[in-house]
Amino acid sequence: MDVELYKYDIYPKVFPVNCETEITIRMFGDNKNYTGEKDGFSQSGYYIVMLCHVDSGNDVSKYEKFRTTAGEDGMLRVLYTAKAEGEHYVCIEHYDERETRTYVVMLSVYALEEDLACRIPLRGDFHIHTSRSDGGEVPGLVCANYRKAGYDFIVITDHHRYYPSLEAIAAYKDTDAALHIIPGEEVHLPNTMVHIVNAGGSYSVNGLMKGSHQYKTCGDDLTRCSSDGRSPAAITREEYDRQIEEIMESGRCDGCPEADRQSYAVCLWAFDHIKAGGGLAILAHPLWRCNLYNLSIPYTKFMLKEHPFDALEVLGGAAQPHQYYGTNGLQSALYYEEWLEGRIHPIVGSTDSHDSTEHNRNKTVASTIVFAHENHYGDIFASVKERYSVAVDTFSGDFRLVGPFRLQKYANFLLYHWYPIHDRLTAMDGEIMREYYFGEAEAEELACMKKKSDAMFKKYFKTI
Numbered sequence: 017m018d019v020e021l022y023k024y025d026i027y028p029k030v031f032p033v034n035c036e037t038e039i040t041i042r043m044f045g046d047n048k049n050y051t052g053e054k055d056g057f058s059q060s061g062y063y064i065v066m067l068c069h070v071d072s073g074n075d076v077s078k079y080e081k082f083r084t085t086a087g088e089d090g091m092l093r094v095l096y097t098a099k100a101e102g103e104h105y106v107c108i109e110h111y112d113e114r115e116t117r118t119y120v121v122m123l124s125v126y127a128l129e130e131d132l133a134c135r136i137p138l139r140g141d142f143h144i145h146t147s148r149s150d151g152g153e154v155p156g157l158v159c160a161n162y163r164k165a166g167y168d169f170i171v172i173t174d175h176h177r178y179y180p181s182l183e184a185i186a187a188y189k190d191t192d193a194a195l196h197i198i199p200g201e202e203v204h205l206p207n208t209m210v211h212i213v214n215a216g217g218s219y220s221v222n223g224l225m226k227g228s229h230q231y232k233t234c235g236d237d238l239t240r241c242s243s244d245g246r247s248p249a250a251i252t253r254e255e256y257d258r259q260i261e262e263i264m265e266s267g268r269c270d271g272c273p274e275a276d277r278q279s280y281a282v283c284l285w286a287f288d289h290i291k292a293g294g295g296l297a298i299l300a301h302p303l304w305r306c307n308l309y310n311l312s313i314p315y316t317k318f319m320l321k322e323h324p325f326d327a328l329e330v331l332g333g334a335a336q337p338h339q340y341y342g343t344n345g346l347q348s349a350l351y352y353e354e355w356l357e358g359r360i361h362p363i364v365g366s367t368d369s370h371d372s373t374e375h376n377r378n379k380t381v382a383s384t385i386v387f388a389h390e391n392h393y394g395d396i397f398a399s400v401k402e403r404y405s406v407a408v409d410t411f412s413g414d415f416r417l418v419g420p421f422r423l424q425k426y427a428n429f430l431l432y433h434w435y436p437i438h439d440r441l442t443a444m445d446g447e448i449m450r451e452y453y454f455g456e457a458e459a460e461e462l463a464c465m466k467k468k469s470d471a472m473f474k475k476y477f478k479t480i
């Protein structure tokens with residue numbers, strides 16, 4: 017976190033361009049400039065607040081200056097209209113009665129063009145395992161742990177199983193918790209090694225196969241294989257093979273490397289179902305290495321060229337540490353190479369975590385920041401598809417981003433100036449979720465945290 021944010025508050029941090037905005041700056045007591053007489057800026061003398069668009073280059077003559085005095089509440093306020101998108105430095109100087117100048121602090125705000133100014137940043141994860149498959153904790157606790165780690169939404173995606181995600185949602189169904197929990201599953205089907213994430217689809221794709229773990233455990237119980245009580249009927253292996261054969265003969269697999277034609281037909285079958293259920297079909301970790309790449313390079317390139325999925329998991333935290341770059345660095349390189357060819361893939365970054373506690377070094381190593389209108393899966397998926405997302409990698413301790421330059425620039429600002437504040441609240445909220453899960457906190461406490469979270473977004477983001 018920007019060290020000055022321990023001593024000062026500034027809001028809104030984000031606002032639209034060409035829109036007069038009142039920027040408020042508060043000095044906290046824990047501060048060398050704090051006089052100890054009254055909380056806040058000095059009541060004597062005056063302040064010069066200078067704002068400058070960081071993109072405009074290193075030229076102090078470009079600062080716009082505002083003369084102001086501290087309000088009775090000890091705060092400074094300036095009315096500012098940003099003319100261009102980007103970070104703006106807010107430099108504050110104090111002048112006493114003898115016109116002696118003292119540098120006070122440099123803070124930052126960010127102005128946005130209309131298409132981003134109507135959105136809020138939401139940190140989420142599209143690929144998470146629980147102890148219902150090979151993860152470490154039960155679904156309800158995984159949710160609490162992710163909230164603690166700063167996530168606004170998560171998709172629970174156990175191997176072969178959809179019902180754990182419904183269990184996670186059910187654990188908090190009587191609350192107005194701020195964390196948005198979305199149903200999902202990691203889809204594994206016969207005749208393909210490709211891992212596919214069904215994020216938010218209304219029914220289980222694994223469950224359509226009569227031999228799957230989902231089907232063996234839950235059968236066609238619609239309350240456990242569907243989020244809305246509807247699902248196509250499960251089919252036998254013979255019927256499945258017939259449907260895959262039909263896709264292979266349809267011409268949709270033309271151009272696919274010969275060895276992967278059947279696998280590709282299976283993927284098309286799965287992607288079609290995920291989309292039919294209103295979900296986001298994610299191609300998971302194509303270059304994840306279990307000795308060999310999960311998909312061959314020619315097959316990966318064909319898959320990207322055809323793009324039958326909705327989003328590419330460009331970062332995945334399940335990569336083994338010694339092969340982390342070999343998976344995620346190379347997937348990122350492919351993403352940019354694809355861009356050169358004119359194909360700009362919607363992207364997500366996911367932890368693919370199998371343990372959500374601090375004992376897993378990679379528990380929150382990756383995430384996605386989605387710029388969406390609201391924290392609801394329909395809008396989140398639409399925003400990803402419209403390419404309003406960046407993937408965040410924190411493997412090295414510092415962060416790295418994948419995505420378009422414009423969004424990286426904004427996300428970079430947010431990671432220094434917004435998320436440290438956001439994460440203080442989510443840490444508390446996650447702990448209360450954990451207590452609630454064990455029956456030691458009330459639903460009202462979570463509702464209260466949701467109100468706080470909503471108020472915080474409102475304070476720091478002036479949206480249109």
Ligand SMILES: [Zn+2]
Nearest residue numbers: 202211300301
């Ligand atoms: Zn996988």
Ligand SMILES: [Zn+2]
Nearest residue numbers: 143145202368
């Ligand atoms: Zn996985």
